[in-house]
Amino acid sequence: MKRRSLLKLAGAAGVAANADLALMAKDAAHVAHFPMGKAEHCIHIWLGGGAAQVDTWDPKALGDAKAKKPGSYYPSIETSVPGVKVTEHLSRCAKMMEHITAMRTVNHDVIDEHAAASNRMHTGRNVSGTTVYPSLGSMIASERGAAAEGVPSYVLIGYPNFSRGPGFLGAKAGFLYLLDTEAGPAGLKRPEHILDPRQSRREELLSTLRHSAKDLRAGPMINEYDTALEESLQLAGPKFMEVFDLKSEKGELRSAYGSEFGQRCLLARRLIQRGVRFIEVSHNLNFVNGTGWDTHNQGQIKQHVLIEDLDQALSTLINDLKSHGLLDKTLIVVNTEFGRPSEFDGGGGRGHQGSTFSVVLAGGGLKHHGAWGVTDDLAKKPVENPCSVPDLFATILATLGIDPSKELHDGDRPVPITDRGQPVQAMFG
Numbered sequence: 001m002k003r004r005s006l007l008k009l010a011g012a013a014g015v016a017a018n019a020d021l022a023l024m025a026k027d028a029a030h031v032a033h034f035p036m037g038k039a040e041h042c043i044h045i046w047l048g049g050g051a052a053q054v055d056t057w058d059p060k061a062l063g064d065a066k067a068k069k070p071g072s073y074y075p076s077i078e079t080s081v082p083g084v085k086v087t088e089h090l091s092r093c094a095k096m097m098e099h100i101t102a103m104r105t106v107n108h109d110v111i112d113e114h115a116a117a118s119n120r121m122h123t124g125r126n127v128s129g130t131t132v133y134p135s136l137g138s139m140i141a142s143e144r145g146a147a148a149e150g151v152p153s154y155v156l157i158g159y160p161n162f163s164r165g166p167g168f169l170g171a172k173a174g175f176l177y178l179l180d181t182e183a184g185p186a187g188l189k190r191p192e193h194i195l196d197p198r199q200s201r202r203e204e205l206l207s208t209l210r211h212s213a214k215d216l217r218a219g220p221m222i223n224e225y226d227t228a229l230e231e232s233l234q235l236a237g238p239k240f241m242e243v244f245d246l247k248s249e250k251g252e253l254r255s256a257y258g259s260e261f262g263q264r265c266l267l268a269r270r271l272i273q274r275g276v277r278f279i280e281v282s283h284n285l286n287f288v289n290g291t292g293w294d295t296h297n298q299g300q301i302k303q304h305v306l307i308e309d310l311d312q313a314l315s316t317l318i319n320d321l322k323s324h325g326l327l328d329k330t331l332i333v334v335n336t337e338f339g340r341p342s343e344f345d346g347g348g349g350r351g352h353q354g355s356t357f358s359v360v361l362a363g364g365g366l367k368h369h370g371a372w373g374v375t376d377d378l379a380k381k382p383v384e385n386p387c388s389v390p391d392l393f394a395t396i397l398a399t400l401g402i403d404p405s406k407e408l409h410d411g412d413r414p415v416p417i418t419d420r421g422q423p424v425q426a427m428f429g
Helices: 003-032 088-094 114-123 136-144 196-216 220-235 238-244 251-257 260-274 303-323 389-399
Strands: 041-046 076-078 085-087 100-107 154-157 176-178 278-282 330-335 357-363 370-372 382-384 407-410 413-416
Touching: 041 136, 041 260, 041 303, 076 088, 085 088, 088 303, 100 382, 100 389, 114 136, 136 154, 136 278, 136 389, 154 260, 238 260, 251 260, 251 303, 260 278, 260 303, 303 330, 303 357, 330 389, 357 389
Parallel strands: 041 278, 041 330, 100 370, 154 176, 154 278
Antiparallel strands: 076 085, 100 357, 330 357, 407 413
């Protein structure tokens, strides 16, 4: 290569590199100077299985399952926000859409498989062979901590798994979980046959084992585990455990919340009042329609039972938080691993779709629109204001006052808290 050609090539490479650096700096500055929200808590409602956007928050023209005509399964209705419609089975939420935004153009490129997509919508990342990324709950718990002393920062009301866990953030960002509002948190409620003397002996034995572990295997992991264990012993005390006594609430309110899922939402409000920062509430653990939100085949027929259950609990939660002056301080997220296509499968149900689906944001002091983003006539792809998963996570984090351009650390390695996500500006006043 001639010297003149080499100099031209080097100069072009330098210009390109400087342009990339300038673009990265511009992006970073945009996020860093973005107005942060003032929400203090987050209630994350999980619709495991994949909720159909065309049958809930993004209705289209009516289809026909028997004739295999694509479209919505139910008629749509008007809402309190002009021009925004939802399915007829969300009639209660329809009346309060000024407090809600259905983010209709969320999308990801994960293969439409439940575990991988669930991981993506909990962590904001694809599954990695080298890094176990933290969940949204663990990120918020790590960054904000509990809002009061003597309570956990993160409570999971549902089945625990690794996609909901702390990943490389460690045990300090983990969750306390329970499966049943009556039974309380797993491992904290003392069985009735364990009397005080026996409990004291158990705690003495545990103390001996904890000191032995520190002596034999001292290190950060043991210290984190020991701290988590100490906190769990404090949480097992009566002061925190009384938050799970839902019978202390008025009967009319409990009835308004409805099913067991509704009682979980009521418990979430009580946990917020006690100072818990992030609560995930799983919906429909018992598959009341036969398939849950994974409405293949015959699951489609009773899908309305799930939608109406969600509608009752979510609308009551919004009103309840509002009556306690907590709605602007609490961001509600209704999330799912993917959506479903408008076409019907051979059994009259729907398959999986990640190309576009709806995630709902409510409260949190945001500037709500009823709906954000526009999809095509069959809700298969975004046509206006697409929202990537990193952008969704950046919006949630910014609402909680967390810098979405921040870097976490996996050991010594910096890891961006989102995958270059940008908050949706229209959601912030």
